[in-house]
Amino acid sequence: MRIGILGTGMMATTLGGAWVRAGHDVLVGGRDRAAAAATAARIGAAGYGTLTDGAVHGDLVLVAVPADVAPKVVEGLADALSGRTVVDCTNPIAPADGGLMLTTGGTTSVARRMAEAAPGAHVVKAFNLCHESIWTLPRPAFEGAPLAVPFCGDDPGSLDQVTALITSMGCTPMPCGGLARAVYIEATAAFAIGAWWSGTEPRFAFPTPAQASPNS
Template sequence: MRIGTLGTGAMAEALAGQWVRAGHEVMVGGRSPERAAVVARRTGGRRGTLREAAGHGTDAVLLAVPAPVAPGLASELAPLLEGRTLIDCTNPVGPGFALTTEPGPSAAVRIASAAPGARVVKAFNLCHSGVWHLSPPVFDGRPLAVPLCGDDPDALDVVRALVTGLGCVPFDGGGLARAGLLEATAAFLIGLWAGQGVDAQAIAPPLPYAQGS
């Protein structure tokens, strides 16, 4: 696949590196040419501007910038994102591990509104960037599950393929309207992990017990 990454932070670097190793053609785009060059060199991808990366990502574009600036960047690049699968991995989490989007729409919905021609899928937002450096992310023999929220079937298929290529298992989280639940889950989990040092996996029982069996 041809993939563009918008952003040069930890998430963009981790996922771009994995996708390059999987054989995809990745362009790393950033506002700073110097930073984009560093990340491109580390990942094995190509360096580009944000506009060039958006244009390069004919199969998928990863939006990996701070949540407060994501809708504005999506609006700025909206003509280039028309018809593209736009993967939103942002987390609108502020002080006290609270959602900065409340009481309004989720970050994903705001991004979709800013670039109405893009096919937005919320994914990859529940894990620290360090997890995405693992090849593959398997814990106690169990592959990591990645929930996806989106409305476009073809875009969801693209992201499912990328998730599977990382050695993970894609889960259907529902339409984009449910992306706010994923963002709230991230805020809650980050608060447990970072705020209290809690192993959050322990809060959910195995499936047979969760279903009341």
């Protein structure tokens, strides 16, 4: 798969590295060509260039820039992104009230704002729940099970692409519905990261159905 990456930070580096290891053709695009070159060299990407270069390279394009600027970046590349799968891995969160809150107010999502900014693109929310270090693992698995990656979007072809991408990383795709549900995935990140920061383990709040109904 041809993948363009918009951004040169840790998520761009670790996800891009995972995709290079999985055999994908990755190009890193950034505002700073030197930073893009350094990131590309670090992960063994096929090339580097500007944000526009990243947008036009990929059948699938990862937006790995800060959540507060992601819609504006996408808007500036709307023509180049038209018809492409655009993956939003951002988390619009900030410390507040002793924990984390959504900077969007919880009534919309960054993914939705990106879709509105580039109406010709097919936006998919994915890869935002895990710390970037998880994507450095060759095939992430925990307690004997491959890592599940939640994602949501509206375009069937783009969802198929993201499913294939997740599978190529040795992870399990977890489809979560249409793009309207991206706000819930972003809220889940705020909840889970806030719990980790407080020293607790959010997964213990979610027993499996079999564990919850042992007599059924």
